[in-house]
Amino acid sequence: MWTRMKTLAMSVVTIAIALAPGVVFCQVTVVPPVKGNSQSTGAVDESALRYYAAKKDAARVELETRRLKRLNPRWQPPVDLGSAEIGGGDEDDLWDLFAADRLDELQATIAARVAAQPSWKPSRDLIEKIKQKRLRDEILKGSKAGNWYEVSSLSGRLNARASAQDTELMWTVAEGFARIGQFDQAGVLLASALEGATDGPVRTAVVLRAFALLPFVDAEKLLSQAQRGPNGESEFDAIADDISRARISAILRDEGGVSLTPEQHARLGVLGRESKEPTYSELLGWYALKTETTDEAFDWFKLSISRGGEAMVAHGLAQSLLRRGQLVEAEDVAHAWRNPIANNSIFFTDILETKLTLEIPPEIPGERLTRYAKETVETQSGEGAQGLAWYSYNSCQYDKALEWFERAVAWHPKETTVYGYALALRRLKRAREFIEVVNRYDGVFPMVVGLVMEEQQTKPGPCDAAQSQQPIRATGKNANQREVRAPEPTRSIPRPEFGNAVSASGNPFVRPGFPASVNPANPLRFSSRGAGVAAGSVAGAGWRAERPNVKWPLVARRVRGAIAMPYERFGYSLLPGIDGVDQPETRTVAEIPAALGTLWSRNSKINAANVTTNTPANSANLTSPRLMRSYNTPAR
């Protein structure tokens, strides 16, 4: 309805203009007509009024004042109305260009005129207005490009009074401040924009923007600026549901000072059930997970999906299923929605991985494994690969295990993964590769190095027992479903103690070939990508040449952060490492708690305060070698 009135009023004005020759209007604020911008602000345009006042046309001033008041009930005529003066008529054409937004042409015209008539100067007003308009354009452009720092910086040059009525400009600048985290500033601007806006839908839009950009408690303050109806109802009652949605979102983001009353929760529940959109039910699902009402969460996410909820909703559903112990269903949901967001793929991979890496693995149906393998390869997941590798290994399928371990070590060379890789190589009697791996991780992975040490002969595992005590089961289609049971208890015959036996030569290494010189680089790569990625395909062309083969040391040097190597207790020492570090770390990376105040430490059961810090003495002299860039120009 308001649009109809406005159109009518504009038509009146249009006719009036058509009748008056050579008419000029004042423009106090500039709201360029923007095509298709349904958020046009309808700022009160006092141009005509000021013009009439300047012309001392009292009758027209009266008419125009009444017209403006009709359109904008809260508007008051400006106090400086009578003091307006028309500038020199010789600027009419310049102002025409200004109003038409042809600023480049305008500035060119000015320059030309100054050149032609040295005594002529453009009015201060025109210059100032051009500046402000340019600034406005820049701000809007910056906003579209997402240059929020620029937007907030430019806003400092705005003429405060002139821009106060310009709602679009105000909320653009407010967004700039909000996006860079200056919420106080943003709040002030939005409050100001609300103050200056008279049009109902525009005011509502400002408030909605505030809830989208500001912390909830800051946006909520704007509601006090609501216009009240005769029975005290607020103009913003109509968006109460949007505000509730913002409220629950704020709680999910852990914003302080926001809570949900049971009534508000109930109201959201009604919205969730009744709405045709998935948003409310999704939010309620996350809220239920947060408040640990898992069954409710499950119901809400299911509902949200049925209303069109997508990947993130599916993620919530999968989470709920997992918490209810429904692993297979959780996996199915995550798998179905693995494409749109990484969360679901990661979730899928990690759910089954825990089962796959059990020492005595459970029975897992072939299709489930096939699906898992496919996803592992598609996402090049080291976690998935090592899961399948261990599963294969503990199911006594060493060839398969080796294949998966190779990929796992290419993508995810953690200690247990490399250890498994070495074990598989040893099982398959690939002695050369086995010893190469052990040498490669000397100094880093004590578990791996331990494989060549006398006292760490691995005890017989279920596969050995199975092989020695039971006939091998049928191969073929049931091969990967062969049952593996722990060995039957035998008569209790003591085994010789391994203990601290040392061989006659005093050498604790039982395997030949350690230590040996090896290239420290891990050569494993696996990619499902297409052509053009083959390593070494184009020898030398376009790449830096590596130095030719050099002899690498036989003695490991200390890796900062690594724990002691198993041979150290036999008196073998390591070379000092980076920054001269020569003591082993006493805790593995996994055992070191993250700093207090991080999310990890909040969630972790290992609290740093409870762990005695036992860091090596020289860590206090922690100088980063990265400081030691030496960029002396080489002698040439």
Added chain:
Amino acid sequence: MIKRIACAFLLSAIASMALANEALANEAPANEAHANEALANKRVKVAAAAESSRAAPATPKLAGVLVQNPIWKSYRSRFVTESGRVVDTANAQISHSEGQGYGMLLAVAAMDRDAFERIWGWTRANLMVRDDQLVAWAWDPATRPGVADLNNATDGDILIAWALVEAAEAWKDRAYAVAARRIAVEVGRKLIILQSDEGMLLLPGASGYSAEDRSDGPVVNLSYYIFPAFQRLHLAAPEFNWAKLSQDGLKLINRARFGKVALPVEWTALRGGQPAAAAGFPAVFGYNAIRIPLYMIWAGIVGENVIGTLVGASGVDGSRPLSVVDVASGRPVEALSSPGYSAISALHDCAVKGKRWPAALNDIAPSEHYYPATLQLLALSASISRWNSCGRG
């Protein structure tokens, strides 16, 4: 004071405004109930639009800005091996997570997927040996073992995660998106201190910099605040407030300025709510810190109220020669004379004055080492992606 108000309003302007309003009028049906619903729909759309744009600000695309550019081929042939190792030629030919990350970023910029795969492949195979998702930072080709330190260096992890985000988008590859998320979440989880006197903080490494690990801790490295990366990491890990981390980092940079020329040092101690140069590190603004203005400008942080006097103090605005500065005395200790560093000034001039990119910086100088060459390509990429109007000289 008499205000001279001279104005003009073209007939056509009014007409077009009327037209716009006419269009609006046609949108809203005559029936009031329907009008309300239309309005409600509009509101939902506004709210939804605002909601969906809640994520961090848009950043200009990096992918493709160096495509077909010979400078990339030059960089690659000088600093990247076939196996994907990025070589720090001035630093005993070692590799580090930072270099791998830079290499991955520049490969995406050049749309060189082969190079990206090789560099990422090398990174995973050799540096991801920690029992978490972070990247061991240092690697030496001549020692046993190759890894020199199991600690991570947070700028390396951030660069790698950012590059994977860009690559996932550029090549529509899920594998990169999955990897990016794993790393970014780990950074958010283990390396961001959520609340402190200075707001959110970014720890430079998982070990050795926290308040528990150092008597002057927490210690931060201000050149690890990679502002353009923060604008993209929400794509991998939206649950962390990268925008706030950015903002708090900027505030910290402005607060932690010392000495005669008010420059930040690199390693900054924050114990007791008072920033100070961290013990055991040289209190200089040098090789590492020169990236602070680079990252800021790259992220579009160019306004005087944010980058302020930093460009003048550092010389990036051309007011003084670039050098390693002893912050307390303000005296230059060593010139940053390699041409690559001047690319940061060129970027500044492009961003702030619209000056054309100097032709000389379209090639890597003959004896240039990895680090200044890398900064040069990064600055060039930033100028093209955000200020294409600066052109190439």
